[in-house]
Amino acid sequence: MLTITHVLTSILAAKLLGFDSIWSLAITAIFALIPDLDQPVGIGKLNPFSRYIYAKFGHRNITHSLIFALLITSFLAINQTLWISALIGILSHFASDMLTYTGIPLLWPIKKNFVIFNGPLLTGSWHEMLIIFASALGVILIW
């Protein structure tokens, strides 16, 4: 899925779940991008180790698992609101990636990919553009 899709869907999810403060929404958006730091394109260019991770593990591997989600958000556990908003960001990323045909290894190291609705989407296809449009519309209407 594209970066913009993850940002919009995560903000929409946070808004729907009743998170209104700008800080929690910002954290949701940032944490929605963290799993994609495993490839050296898009947001992954910011990560100096992304080339290594991509060469060693490939895209959608360890960073798209529940263990990673819990580990990476654990340092925010002091503030419960921020922790939950970070979790919403990462989990919304997982949910939107699970809509694609390939799916994600949610229970890594078990090598099985999980999908929802039988994985009907392809990254960058017109279906995804439809999701971007719908979520952008949703965010504008809710704001």
Add this chain to the structure above:
Amino acid sequence: MVNRTNELELIKKSIEKRKSIILLGQKGIGKTYLLKSIELNFKACYIEHLTVKNILEKIAANLKVHSRISLRYLNIEELSELVMPILKKRNKVILLDNCESISKPVARLLEKLCEHSTIIAAAERKPWSFRFREELMLIPLDRNSSKELAVKLINLRDNFILDLIATKSLGNPGKICEICRDFSLAIDNFELDLLDKNSIIKFFLGIKPHFPTRINIFPIWLLFVIGFGLLIVKYFFYSESDWNTGYMIAAMGYTSLIIYRLINDKRRR
């Protein structure tokens, strides 16, 4: 065919600074291809079998060293006496392929060669006996580049086939070439029909690595069950029967999904 301009620029910089560099990456990623292109650009010396005599022989042949007898009959000392003085005068680029294991005598020779020339090596993993000053990890191609490469190889612009090739190859150029060659052969031998999607899927299912097992944790029918269940609960237990816009949109969505599923099922039959 593969665009490796960034890597080539990094290598050019290390050649200018006379730093030894090692290209790391899995099998088929394009290490040898990159070395061969450097060989053409810099008139470098390409060496595949890493023995002391072979390295000195190849460098001597590349430098066009004059000797009374054939280089093949000279021993290591004579060869180094011939090669080293010339190497001191000019910066030569030496390319070493398959550098996974370097023996100690070869490592000693490479240390001497490093003083006057630039060494560029390629290996799947780092050798333990010799330390290169820089490392460059070659990464697999992204999806679009994989598709572009496949288009060049099979002259087909079918997105379905290109997607399958990109997925199966995992961005490895060597693997893409292999799949495309097998694919073209299968078409030439009438084993594959491009109009029949099932035969194409069967062909790709046979290629390793196999697709990871997919588990559908939320089937689409569960959405209908939950949606209608919530509506029923709301109607009977909370006695709310007003049909507002939200319900209308949801009902339209469900109906369109059911129609879509029915059409798809008909097509499958």
